[in-house]
Amino acid sequence: MREVHRVGLIGCGWMAPFHVAALQSLGDRARIVWAADPVRERAEAVALPAGARSLTDYHKGLGEVDCVFVMVPHHLHHPITLDCFRAGCHVLLEKPIATSVEQADEMIAAAERAGKAFMVGYQHRYKNCVQQFKKILDSGRYGKPFLLEGVMDSSMKGYALGWIARKETLGGGVFFSSSPHLLDVMLFVGGEVQSLRMVGTRGGVAMEGEDTAACVMKFRSGMIGVARDTWASPRCRTWYTLHAACEKAHVTLTTTPLGDLARDAHRCAWVTRIVADGGTEEVLLESGEGLDVLPEIQHFFNCVDSGCRPQTDGHMARKLIALILQAYRDAEADGAN
Numbered sequence: 001m002r003e004v005h006r007v008g009l010i011g012c013g014w015m016a017p018f019h020v021a022a023l024q025s026l027g028d029r030a031r032i033v034w035a036a037d038p039v040r041e042r043a044e045a046v047a048l049p050a051g052a053r054s055l056t057d058y059h060k061g062l063g064e065v066d067c068v069f070v071m072v073p074h075h076l077h078h079p080i081t082l083d084c085f086r087a088g089c090h091v092l093l094e095k096p097i098a099t100s101v102e103q104a105d106e107m108i109a110a111a112e113r114a115g116k117a118f119m120v121g122y123q124h125r126y127k128n129c130v131q132q133f134k135k136i137l138d139s140g141r142y143g144k145p146f147l148l149e150g151v152m153d154s155s156m157k158g159y160a161l162g163w164i165a166r167k168e169t170l171g172g173g174v175f176f177s178s179s180p181h182l183l184d185v186m187l188f189v190g191g192e193v194q195s196l197r198m199v200g201t202r203g204g205v206a207m208e209g210e211d212t213a214a215c216v217m218k219f220r221s222g223m224i225g226v227a228r229d230t231w232a233s234p235r236c237r238t239w240y241t242l243h244a245a246c247e248k249a250h251v252t253l254t255t256t257p258l259g260d261l262a263r264d265a266h267r268c269a270w271v272t273r274i275v276a277d278g279g280t281e282e283v284l285l286e287s288g289e290g291l292d293v294l295p296e297i298q299h300f301f302n303c304v305d306s307g308c309r310p311q312t313d314g315h316m317a318r319k320l321i322a323l324i325l326q327a328y329r330d331a332e333a334d335g336a337n
């Protein structure tokens with residue numbers, strides 16, 4: 001019989017309700033034991049509907065759980081994840097892995113020493129719509145893809161961003177924090193990247209790093225990739241778009257929250273569509289998946305149960321920040337950010 005996983009949640013801010021909702025839908029596969037946040041009201045708001053305890057210090061709960069979900073500001077990913085491995089827990093860590101490659105290496109080593117699962121939450125590749133998008137391209141039905149474009153478009157102007165506004169706590173700008181959601185999926189779909197360059201600018205969000213970034217990449221397959229991401233959109237149009245130009249058709253995936261993304265994302269409805277257009281438009285998938293982290297969490301528990309390595313494990317997540325930090329260094333050197 002499968003074990004019921006006892007889960008602790010560290011960090012009870014914007015992202016936490018998505019994880020709580022997904023965990024609650026898993027029935028007896030997992031039970032939230034506690035939720036921790038130094039801001040007591042946040043811990044209580046997340047823990048109470050799930051029937052769990054709220055803590056202001058996560059250290060007090062580590063001995064009671066076998067899995068921990070870490071959802072805290074980026075500069076805390078490294079110390080908190082190390083604490084969890086020291087306590088013998090499996091860790092599902094929100095993206096990105098850390099703010100430096102050196103920290104990522106220590107976290108990977110700690111997971112290996114502890115013999116515990118370590119997964120970083122790049123949820124998009126696990127979703128049915130992205131799996132379908134990749135399958136459609138891999139099937140060859142629309143010919144070879146030669147251009148892959150990823151776009152994220154959201155509006156963060158006017159929100160109090162706190163730690164997100166500071167480079168030291170975020171790790172960079174939008175390209176460090178949000179664009180990896182595009183890059184992870186683009187590497188999943190397109191394979192190894194041979195070269196990548198970024199440029200960044202400011203569109204009026206009150207933050208130290210760039211609020212708008214674009215990057216181009218060349219895949220070993222010959223395909224080129226373009227990723228554009230802004231938090232400074234005058235109005236959020238379509239939150240997440242993937243577009244592949246194939247020899248015989250454009251294949252486009254769009255995911256849009258039907259409400260305010262920053263304020264209401266876990267309460268509002270979402271639509272996801274995949275459309276192929278090779279002269280006649282064909283809707284290939286329409287669903288309400290949105291920012292559902294359930295497939296990611298199921299993958300995590302499957303890996304914990306089987307001992308298999310998660311697809312977005314520490315090594316994959318380290319590869320992403322290594323690419324990103326190198327692209328920042330190149331951009332700083334030629335004044336492009």
Ligand SMILES: NC(=O)c1ccc[n+]([C@@H]2O[C@H](COP(=O)([O-])OP(=O)(O)OC[C@H]3O[C@@H](n4cnc5c(N)ncnc54)[C@H](O)[C@@H]3O)[C@@H](O)[C@H]2O)c1
Nearest residue numbers: 010011012013014015036037038039042071072073094095
């Ligand atoms: N996967 C996604 O689509 C997605 C979207 C948004 C955010 N995120 C990620 O989720 C993580 C959290 O982001 P957020 O938007 O929820 O931020 P947030 O600021 O809304 O929440 C972070 C919470 O962590 C708490 N915290 C700070 N120090 C703590 C500590 N020592 N112990 C416990 N809690 C502590 C804060 O009090 C706050 O409530 C980040 O890694 C972020 O990149 C992921």
